[in-house]
Structure formats: C-alpha cells, structure tokens
Amino acid sequence: MDIYHAPDTLRIRPSILYFGTPVVLITTRNLDGSTNITPMSSAWALANRVTIGLAGGGQGLANLLRERECVLNLADESMREAVERLAPTSGRDPVPAWKQGHRHEADKFALAGWHALPSLQVNAPRIAEAPLQLEARVLDATEHPLEAWRDNAGGYVTLELAVCEVHAHADIVVPGTSHIDPRRYRPLFYVFRHYYGVGPALGRTFKAEV
Template sequence: MKPVQAQSIPTRIVHPQILYFGTPVVLLTTLNRNATTNITPMSSAWALGNRIILGLGEGGQGLANLRHHGECVVNLPGPELWSQVEALAPFTGADPVPASKQGVFRFQPDKFGAADLTPVPSCKVRPYRIAECPLQIEAQLVDIRESGNHIRFGIVELESITVHAHVEIVIDDSHINPLAWSPLIYNFRHYFGLGHELGKTFRAEI
C-alpha cells in the first residue's frame, strides 16, 4: 500500500492545553479519615481484564484517601447524570483547600447532597456506592505510581472485586447489554453520550 500524500488529507500541528480526547466519566468514591465517603469526578480511566487504571491529580482528596485507605468504588454514570457530575466539579473534599486549588475550588464535605446523589452501602469495601450510576465497581488498590513534572499526578492501579449493574442493562451474569448501557463521555471538557452502534468486534459474544 502506498502512503497517502500529506497534502491530500490536511492536518495541522496543534498544542492542546488538555488531552481529554474522549473517555468515560467516573465518580470515584473513597473513604475519608472521618469514615465519610468522598466523591471525585474524573475521566482519566480505563480497564484491562480485572484491572482499572486511574489518573488522579496530586492535592486531591481522592488520591489522598486511596493512599490512606486502599479501597474505592468506580461508579460509572450515564449521560442523563451529566448535570449532577458537573455539580460536583467546583468542589474538593480537601480541607483546607490546597494552594493549587484555591480560588477555583471550594471545600464541600457532603458531595452526595451537593449533587443530589444517593449513597448505597457496598458489599466488600467501606466507601459507599452511588445508586444512580448504572455500573458500580468495588475495587481495592494495587499500586500508585507518581508521574508528571509541573503538574503532578498519581497513576492508580485497582483490582475489581465486585461489579454491580442496574438490572435494565444486564443480559446475564456475564454480560452487560451494550445497546442498553451508554457511558457519559468527557470530550475536551464537554459531556457526550454514545451515538448509534456502528458495528462490533469479531470477539463480541453477544
């Protein structure tokens, strides 16, 4: 196959301030030192097997909580929850507010109430699940690796231990219905749902 001539498909070298090129939103619930549950809205997340990888900024309460108590719930909201996710955006669970967040974020001890979300006890971890999220994955910490230069963050590896799903998106105990489940997508700081199905991989079982 001959390479395409560069001028036939125009491109432009750009320098985006962010690289949120479209990933699922996660509402991460972790345990505060006072045994209450914090909610961290974030979108740097992906899964491989029973491992989930998260990217969390230093100075946030979610990362601090994971270092202190290595359990969490990875709650995945659908598109209908975007406004409740956004309601959490200006808040931090850190008190006092870290210097890097002052002037932009403010302390909020009750994020469930602030976003009108419902806490539900988990089965195997202490942080609460979020009832409204169609997928709720209880997980335990495997490792945290520090990275970044001017902006520091933690690359968090989790192991999934229990998965809860709303019954309307379940086919059977081993399969989620991809036609019924749509994640909320964070695309260059804008919220989207999924569009129409385009096809499926040859390894799809349903």
C-alpha cells in the same frame, strides 16, 4: 490511478489531551468515616484491572493512598448535570491554592442528589444512581512529577486497581447472563472538557457476546 490527498494537519500544543473517556465517580472514605466523590475520566480497563490518573492534592487521591480501596461508579448520560455540580468542588479542606475555582464541599452526595448504597468488599459506599459500580483495591501507585506543560502544581499519580466486585443495574444486564447490554448502557463521556453521550451503534466486533 486514484491519488490520495491526506487531510491537512497542524502542529499544535494543547493544554490537555482529554481525547474522550467515560466519566468515573470515585467514592472513597474520608478520615472521619464520611464519603468523598471524585469525578474523573483518566481511566482505562484491562481484564479486571483499571488504571487511573489523579492530580496531586485532591481528597480522593489522599483517601485512596490511605485506605487502598474505592468504588468506581460509572456515570451515565442522566447524571451529567449532577456531575457538573460536583465539578468545581473538592473534599479537601482547605482547597489547595493551585486548584483555583474550586470550593470545599463536605457532602457531595447531597450536592449531587444521589444515594449511597453499602458495598460488599470495601468500606466506601456505591452510588445507587450509577449503572455500573466497581468495587476495587489499590495494587500499585506511582507518583509523577509536574510536567512543564501542565498547570497542575502538584504533579499526578497513576494507580493500578484490581476490581473485586461488579454491580450493574439490572436493566443493562442481558437477562440470565453476566453480559452488559451495550444497547442499554448509556455512559457519559468527557471529551476535551465537554460532555458527550454515545451516538448510534456502528457495529460489533467479532468478539461481541450479545
């Protein structure tokens, strides 16, 4: 009879639990009509709903709560360097004291070197370079107080969004369909504060459409 040896495990207390989610660039409209870009990765989708989590005190969050709409631009591997140029910045002026290491940046499109495209149903523009651009409206927002193990002095907010329009680069769409071709879509992932691309394909689910 085979004896199973379970892998050794350790009890640990990590400061963050970013176990690997795609990098989303949220475009929102500032009060003066200009655009902010918030890089983030705490996002998941179910049907046409996307739930996101944002730390309190950021400009993107303030814009979302005021304007109730945004574009979720999915970053691909080629956008990594530009994403990291945006990483130490905030559209908030002045930057909250607890966001140490961040500086204010008013023009994140210029800093990233990306181009803005008008959206169809929301006021915030899309990022032309992003292979998937999801126009969305805020359905619900829930504030969560500071948790003891977080270093974020402002707590965080989860928002449920309804996607109302989807734009995809033509080269990741299966011709003549609305299906994304996962062989061509190269999302950028955020894994325990490191960037990763997708590895080789490992197989399909019984529900795969292409």
